[in-house]
Structures are given as C-alpha cells and as structure tokens.
Amino acid sequence: MKDSEVELIRTCISNNADLLMAKHKYLSIVEGCCHKRECGVAIDSSACKYEPRLALYVLAKGYIPIDEDPFERSYDGIQVEVREGVFVPFVKTSNEYHDHVRMGCAIHRHLKGTLGLFIEHNIYGLCGLTCAHAMLSKEEHERCKQTNGRIYSELLLNDCEVYQPEHPHGLGSLVEAIYKEGNDFQTGIDIALVKIKQRHPIDGKFPGSKDGINSESTGIYVVL
Incomplete structure (x- = not known):
C-alpha cells in the first residue's frame, strides 16, 4: 500500500x-x-x-x-x-515454568515425564497422572515388583518431591505408583499419582507448542 x-x-x-x-x-x-x-x-x-x-x-x-x-x-x-481467525495470546511451552500447571507440562523426578489429566482423589486430593517409569528409580521399580506392582510414598527410597519443569521448581510429591508388566493375557499398567501441592491448575488448556499450534481440552479434572 x-x-x-x-x-x-x-x-x-x-x-x-x-x-x-x-x-x-x-x-x-x-x-x-x-x-x-x-x-x-x-x-x-x-x-x-x-x-x-x-x-x-x-x-x-x-x-x-x-x-x-x-x-x-x-x-x-x-x-x-x-x-x-482468532487471536490467541502467547502461552508458555511444556518445558517452561508455569505459574499454574497445565496438562502436558514437563515434570521431573528421576526422569523427565509429562503431566497427564488431573483427578480429584478421595484420599490425596488434587493429583496429576503420569507414567510410573519416569517417577521411580531403578531400585524403586524392583521394590514395586516385590509389592505386587504397587508402591506408596512411605515405601519409596528417595525424596518424593516432583518438580515442574525441573529442580528446584517444586510442584508436588509422588504418592503412589503402579507398575505391572503385561503379557499375552493381561494388559500392563504404568501409572503414577502426583499430589499437586502448589501452582494448582486454573483451566483445562494445554501448554503452547513450538510451532504456535495450541489445543484446548474440555475440562480441568475428573473425580475418582
């Protein structure tokens, strides 16, 4: 022009x-x-x-x-x-620190993991789901197998603290994990519960992506 x-x-x-x-x-x-x-x-x-x-x-x-x-x-x-077209404000990616944690955020204990959906647990309160193999150490995996594939925080060998995206940014603590290998007759289970102690979620949205494409979910958490 x-x-x-x-x-x-x-x-x-x-x-x-x-x-x-x-x-x-x-x-x-x-x-x-x-x-x-x-x-x-x-x-x-x-x-x-x-x-x-x-x-x-x-x-x-x-x-x-x-x-x-x-x-x-x-x-x-x-x-x-x-x-x-719709204007979408800039949002942080999953590997960045979030003031209010979201589904899809990177978390860390022994390995890096990803925070799944949120649940309202009848004992632990608000928790986030993730994979047990990312939260447990090798020794804790063995102890988990010895306790029928289920392990609680009091049986863990190390600090239960979980970080987002990494240390020292605390998010909550690992309270329970289930790790059972599957076979021809039974489906395996690899799941862990992280009790959210701070930076609680305020919406059901996911973090932003590097290519600028964002997705939205339909809710924040479910009740068990």
Missing part, C-alpha cells in the same frame, strides 16, 4: 476499533489489508491492482450472534473484508 493508504487504514482503525470490539463479542482482530481488485494477463504481480480494506477477523464467517447487528460494509470510506 502507498503511504497515504496506510495512513487512511491507521486512522480508520483508530476511530473504529474500540467501538467494534465493544459491539461484536466474537470479533478477534482488526487490521488493514490489501484486497486484489483485478489482475492483468501479465505474470508480473505489478500488473495486479489492489485497494486498502479493513480486515475483521471472527470465529466463523456468515454467522451473526443473537442481539448483534452485522458489520457495516465500510467504515470511514474503507470497505470491510471479513475473515476467519
């Missing part, structure tokens, strides 16, 4: 963005864009003609929420182009 067109877009956004956001609850982003009006037969892109437009990003095009009016066709003489 030409400098004069850029200035028109800036002025239009300054005059209308706050009002648009207040009136349309599913409006996520307001920005300027170039709209291709027509293109000549030449391959050179300079043969194409563009015009400045106001891009309004919503969750789904073609749907008007109840009790809302549709967007105007133009604002301050700048035509509107509706697009699908």
Whole structure:
C-alpha cells in the first residue's frame, strides 16, 4: 500500500476499533489489508491492482450472534473484508515454568515425564497422572515388583518431591505408583499419582507448542 493508504487504514482503525470490539463479542482482530481488485494477463504481480480494506477477523464467517447487528460494509470510506481467525495470546511451552500447571507440562523426578489429566482423589486430593517409569528409580521399580506392582510414598527410597519443569521448581510429591508388566493375557499398567501441592491448575488448556499450534481440552479434572 502507498503511504497515504496506510495512513487512511491507521486512522480508520483508530476511530473504529474500540467501538467494534465493544459491539461484536466474537470479533478477534482488526487490521488493514490489501484486497486484489483485478489482475492483468501479465505474470508480473505489478500488473495486479489492489485497494486498502479493513480486515475483521471472527470465529466463523456468515454467522451473526443473537442481539448483534452485522458489520457495516465500510467504515470511514474503507470497505470491510471479513475473515476467519482468532487471536490467541502467547502461552508458555511444556518445558517452561508455569505459574499454574497445565496438562502436558514437563515434570521431573528421576526422569523427565509429562503431566497427564488431573483427578480429584478421595484420599490425596488434587493429583496429576503420569507414567510410573519416569517417577521411580531403578531400585524403586524392583521394590514395586516385590509389592505386587504397587508402591506408596512411605515405601519409596528417595525424596518424593516432583518438580515442574525441573529442580528446584517444586510442584508436588509422588504418592503412589503402579507398575505391572503385561503379557499375552493381561494388559500392563504404568501409572503414577502426583499430589499437586502448589501452582494448582486454573483451566483445562494445554501448554503452547513450538510451532504456535495450541489445543484446548474440555475440562480441568475428573473425580475418582
């Protein structure tokens, strides 16, 4: 866009963005864009003609929420182009420290593990699920086998503290683990319970990924 067109877009956004956001609850982003009006037969892109437009990003095009009016066709003489898109604030990845732990966060005791879903245990309270093989030492694995594949915190040989993502950032403690090898007739079990003592979860979302793609779950924890 030409400098004069850029200035028109800036002025239009300054005059209308706050009002648009207040009136349309599913409006996520307001920005300027170039709209291709027509293109000549030449391959050179300079043969194409563009015009400045106001891009309004919503969750789904073609749907008007109840009790809302549709967007105007133009604002301050700048035509509107509706697009699908949602603004997502930056979130930390699984290997970073989280003020409020999330499912999918990296945790550490003897090895690195991953925090699974949260459960409300009738004895331990709020816990996170993870793999027993990442939480138990080699010696603790052997002791677990000797106790019918189940081991509790009082039988562990080392400190029960679990960290997120690593020491010294304490998260909670290992309270129970079940490790049973499977065979042709029985499915194996590899699960551990980490009692959450601090930095409790506040939503059911996952950490961000390195490629910027994020997922959301439907809840925070389940009750057992």
